[in-house]
Amino acid sequence: MADAEIGVIGGSGFYSFLDDVTEITVDTPYGAPSDSLFLGEVAGRAVAFLPRHGRKHHLPPHRINYRANLWALRSVGVRQVLGPCAVGGLRPEYGPGTLLVPDQLVDRTKARTQTYLDGVPLPDGSVPNVVHLSFADPYCPVGRATVAAAARGRAWEPVEGGTLVVIEGPRFSTRAESRWHAAQGWSVVGMTGHPEAVLARELALCYTSLSLVTDLDAGTETGEGVSHEEVLEVFGRNVGRLREVLFDAVGALPATAKRACACADAHAGWDLGIPLP
Numbered sequence: 001m002a003d004a005e006i007g008v009i010g011g012s013g014f015y016s017f018l019d020d021v022t023e024i025t026v027d028t029p030y031g032a033p034s035d036s037l038f039l040g041e042v043a044g045r046a047v048a049f050l051p052r053h054g055r056k057h058h059l060p061p062h063r064i065n066y067r068a069n070l071w072a073l074r075s076v077g078v079r080q081v082l083g084p085c086a087v088g089g090l091r092p093e094y095g096p097g098t099l100l101v102p103d104q105l106v107d108r109t110k111a112r113t114q115t116y117l118d119g120v121p122l123p124d125g126s127v128p129n130v131v132h133l134s135f136a137d138p139y140c141p142v143g144r145a146t147v148a149a150a151a152r153g154r155a156w157e158p159v160e161g162g163t164l165v166v167i168e169g170p171r172f173s174t175r176a177e178s179r180w181h182a183a184q185g186w187s188v189v190g191m192t193g194h195p196e197a198v199l200a201r202e203l204a205l206c207y208t209s210l211s212l213v214t215d216l217d218a219g220t221e222t223g224e225g226v227s228h229e230e231v232l233e234v235f236g237r238n239v240g241r242l243r244e245v246l247f248d249a250v251g252a253l254p255a256t257a258k259r260a261c262a263c264a265d266a267h268a269g270w271d272l273g274i275p276l277p
């Protein structure tokens with residue numbers, strides 16, 4: 001039996017999720033994930049929690065080993081992933097405390113490996129084929145609906161849909177960049193949503209982003225711009241109800257064998273050349 005079926009990757013300000021956990025270390029062909037996996041149970045479901053930046057927040061967004069993180073989760077049985085993250089709001093109405101469940105993503109990162117399927121041999125000698133998967137809809141529709149319903153059930157009206165633009169970081173945006181992102185019609189800006197979502201797709205995992213707005217991004221207001229303290233302070237204020245929403249969502253997600261979305265069939269028509277864990 002698998003150790004877990006649902007994975008939660010916690011972001012800045014969110015370093016623990018479950019109370020009663022078994023800590024395990026997992027190695028992958030891509031190296032070590034950000035931290036141990038913390039296995040526990042929520043609503044009768046086996047869950048694996050992984051702090052995205054490491055439990056001491058020692059990894060900036062561009063140094064996170066995203067490939068190892070997703071691979072490690074899949075290797076313990078995870079097939080559905082919930083990814084809470086701190087983001088900046090690009091519209092005045094998306095102020096601190098807004099929960100946005102995006103349905104689109106724009107990649108503005110610069111130097112991150114965003115595929116497993118690149119023809120580069122793995123340490124065991126196996127060679128993944130070069131594969132081009134569909135990513136038109138980057139997030140799991142079932143996961144998005146489940147999270148939105150869970151938030152509503154906790155009287156936290158979410159913004160359903162919207163575009164998360166992911167920047168390289170670790171610095172925050174300039175005012176000009178922020179105004180440009182807003183002018184494109186994008187909703188929120190973060191630093192970790194990519195390549196997390198696309199790597200989940202390559203592993204045929206369901207992936208859902210829970211984007212918690214911690215600040216209005218630099219160009220949206222005339223103040224001092226964003227500070228890391230501000231991000232952590234707002235995240236800390238909302239971490240309790242975010243945890244409740246995650247608990248409810250975990251309980252409401254379909255069983256692995258009953259996934260009705262297309263995520264599990266992401267590889268249809270392709271030979272990956274390597275077995276997935």
Ligand SMILES: [Zn+2]
Binds near residue numbers: 140141143259261
């Ligand atoms: Zn799915």
